[in-house]
Amino acid sequence: MEPYKIKLDNIFEGPMDLLIHLIKKNEVDIYDIPIALITDQFLEYIGWMKSMNFDFAGEFLVMAATLTHIKSRMLLPVHEGEAEEEDxxxxxxxxxxxxxxxxxAAESLVQRNLLGENTFVRNPPREAIRIAPEDEIIRAGLFELIDAFQKILEKLPTEHRVDLTADRISVKxxxxxxVDILEVRGSVTFGELFSSDADKNEIIVTFLALLEMVKLSLIRIMQHVQLGIIRLFYL
Amino acid sequence: MMKDLKNIIESLLFIADGPLTVERIKNVLHLSDATEIRNMLKALSEEYEARGGGFFLREVAGGYQLRTRPEYTEFIKRLIQPNPQRLSKAALETLAIIAYKQPVIRSDIEQIRGVDCGGIIRMLLDRKLVRVLGRKEIPGRPLIYATTRHFLEVFDLKDLKDLPTPKEIEDLGDSQTETSGPPPSSIPEESAGSEEKKS
Structure with missing residues (x-):
């Protein structure tokens, strides 16, 4: 048997790349993979990586196990009358x-007219808009947020009806x-997120969403020094 | 109706620092109807095409933007030094998976690529090509990823529907191992997907 030679110029990122390489190299049909052959070559490759003290990831071993498992299932006899199993x-x-x-898909993406690569736009000066001192804003803390939240809750009509038909919106x-609002506008005030006709449930969900977003560092919350308006900035 | 509407819109396009949406133009001009704006944008685009100058109007990321023609890239690169932050193949693959499968969690991405993608995702987040949508309510509450508006801008896409349809894989290796007959007719022949649409 001809020994399996490995070219050094092929450094595979993961087991999938190695598999694809083996399929191409052996010129076999992906819909009809000769599993024994490919498995053997895959294991041979892993052996080679081991012997070279190559630092390879456990993912290769997982793939090797999968391949071996498939190979063994291929050997099982198919009984007549049994529900047809898939390949x-x-x-x-x-x-x-x-x-x-x-x-x-990645290849076709990179073939497009990439901005900054094949096509360019004018670059407006970034510091054109300076914040005047009286418009100074500070990073709002949790307590300012809770205060603002309290105010919104106070504005709620004191009805205690529970509408069971209402659609509950999740925090997610x-x-x-x-995020959609911020994608378009860049920033939004705290008050704007709470519509006046919102029910308590909705208000609480919005508030929880904001806290979660701060935690995920999706937004920065700032407060205007003079006006006390809290504003959310998209990071 | 404003009589210099087309010129006004052109001036806005010239100065805008990102793709300009019809909605934005409408608000700036205090117009109630967007039809005329769309017509003017179309007229401008046709003018630029007829003139064949150094730039053209692109519909990108939900808005319109003046961009230089790809033919002149070489000279532009001599004038300005664009930061050559090319994406690696691995990064592009990861980005493609997020773009096509979004909203998606990391383990789903890693399932497809078969390797750890944590570092790449972090880099894509840093470069604002990818954003966190929230957390999935399953054990471990993994983060959910999606692409950004910036992604659309960089990859010259109108919206996510504008993503090229992923090609069916038909030509991996040689599907005929024994015979040398004609290729099976069942193979879907897709025309080159990288065609540039001219609007």
Whole structure:
């Protein structure tokens, strides 16, 4: 048998790249992978990496285990009358196809007219807008936030009806709504996020969303020194 | 109706520091109807195309922006030194996965790429190509990622629907190992996906 030679100029980032390399090298059909052959070569490659004291990731071992498992399942006899099982190789074919699809998507992305690469825009001076001293803003702390939140709660009508039909919005959904607003506008005041007809549930969800966003460092919360207006800035 | 509407819009496009949305123009001009603005943008774009000058009007990231024609890149690069922060292949792949699969969590990205992507995701976040949408309410509450408006700007995309359709994988290696007959007709022949649409 011909020894399997490995070219040094192929440094694979992960097991998927190695698999793709082996499939291409052997010129086999991805929909009909000769699993025994590919598994052997894969293991051989891992052995080589070990012997070279190559620092390879555990992901290669996971893949090797998967391949070996598929290989063993291929050897099992198929009994007549049993529910038809799908080809065990699909376990590896499916992710391979998806990975290849994403690789080609990445290629087509980079072929576009990239900004700063193939096409340029005018660069307006960044410091054109200076903040006047009276417009000074400071970083708002948690207590200022809670104060502002209290004020909004006080404005709520003191009805204690619970509307069971209302759609409850989750904190997660509210975060993405706020992100959408900030994506467009860059900043928004605290008050604007709480519509006057919002119910208590909605107000609390919005407040929790804000706290979560600060924690994720998605936004910075600043307070105007004179006016006391709290503003959220998208980071 | 403003009689210099087209010129006014052109001046706004000239000075804007990012893609200018029709909505924004509408607000600036105190107009109630966007149809006329759209018509003017179309007229401007056609003028630039007819003139064939150094720049053109691109519809990008939900707005309109004047951009230099790719033909003159070489000279622009001599004038200004663009920061050559190229994305690595791994970074591009990760970005593509986030773009196509968003909203997506890290483990899903790593599932597709088969390798750890933590460092790359952090870099994409830093470069504002990717943003955190929140946390998924599953054990571990992993962060949810999506692409940004900046991503659309950099990759010259109108919106996410403008992403090129991922090509079906049909030509990996040689699908005919034994025969040398004609290629199977079932292979979908997709025309080159990198065609530039001219508007």
């Amino acid at each position: 065990p190789r699909l376990e590896i074919t499916r992710p391979l196809l998806e990975y290849l699809q994403m690789k080609s 959904d509210r975060i993405s709504e706020i």
